[in-house]
Amino acid sequence: MDIKDRVGQRLKALRKEREMTQEKLSFESDVDKTYISEVENGKRNISMVNLEKLVLTIGYSLKEFFDDESFR
């Protein structure tokens, strides 16, 4: 599976684990909601700066984010 899809699916899963809406994530991370939606749907090749912003806002570290079978 393409890296954009894997990152998107992982981001969505962790966001939902925290019961956080895309709106709340967008507001708290100051990242555009449409962009978040496109990242989660594998449509965006996200940069490290934006990925860290989103992951930290959801309440995880990058180490935890990539500690998943889909990145083995």
Added chain:
Amino acid sequence: MDIKDRVGQRLKALRKEREMTQEKLSFESDVDKTYISEVENGKRNISMVNLEKLVLTIGYSLKEFFDDESFR
């Protein structure tokens, strides 16, 4: 430390662990050598597609790459 610096330092450390030159990494990954140098020096906000390309070429997974204190 800024995420661009942490990613750059980690990439350089793992590349050196494999005793791989920037030239060889550039040739094998099909990523421009100057770009690799700028990433390693924290000057570039690398995207996930390019980061995965470089990390896999060096012989690590993204899970291994981010399994480091600097991403905790």
